[in-house]
Amino acid sequence: QVLSLPIVVIVHGNQDNNAKATVLWDNAFSEIDRVPFVVAERVPWEKMCDTLNLKFKAEVQTTKGLLKEHYFFLAQKIFNDHSASLEDFQSRSVSWAQFNKVTGRAGQGGQGPAWPWGASHFLSLPQEILPGRGFTFWQWFDGVLDLTKRCLKSYWSDRLIIGFISKQYVCKLLSTEPDGTFLLRFSDSEIGGVTIAHVIRGKDGSSQVENIQPFSAKDLSIRSLGDRIRDLGQLRNLYPNIPKDQAFGSHYNSEWVGAE
Secondary structure (H helix, E strand, O other), rough: OOOOOOOOOOOHHHHHHHHHHHHHHHHHHOOOOOOOOOOOOOOEEHHHHHHHHHHHHHHHHOOOOOHHHHHHHHHHHHHHHOOHHHHHHHHHEHHHHHHHOOOOOOOOOOOOEEEEEOOHHOOOOOOOOOOOOOOOHHHHHHHHHHHHHHHHHHHHHHOOEEOOHHHHHHHHOOOOOOOOOEEEEEEEOOOOOOOEEEEEEEEOOOEEEOOOOOOOOOOOOOOOHHHHHHHOOOOEEEEEOOOHHHHHHHHHHHHHHHHH
């Protein structure tokens, strides 16, 4: 008996994202000698980190993978826990439900994703979303993959994008920095968006951190991220203290640079 790699049949393009989640979980976490279609319901968070890192590097085609601080942010997001430490998360396990839960799925004795009726039925079932959002963890992460692959590969590979960082932690980092200090993070509120957070310092020394409306892949196909950063005069230094022309100069459109 020979088993193929997992295959998911979809009937509409809007099922593609959930199909990829099914295949990724099966590829990463199934046992060689398993009962067909049965996969573990929960996996160690450290194993999930390895899977996300391998997926990110393969999809974006970069040698620069996820860092420890990225895993910490992702753990906070998938577990919806902002009080635990990095060490606390390392001992936890993550469930299929937290990754990309589909409710109403038949189970087998508490085991993980099992879809003997066919993937098209599985994909049509309602999704459990992230708290306060209209999408699951995987849908959000897959949107980051697509955006980075299409528009941000060189920026990521040059380590110009922190990306996986919360808005709250950004405020903490930037609030003590000089006026015009900025960094780049993936949007929490939109799938497939990157935003620029920057600090504005008043004459009295007070600081305010603002987040520019996220840029989508469509936005960045019209005008690149580097040129958009160049256009924004309020942006001066990439966090922690790199002049923006030094950091992004190689990403500026040469025609625009020569026109000035």
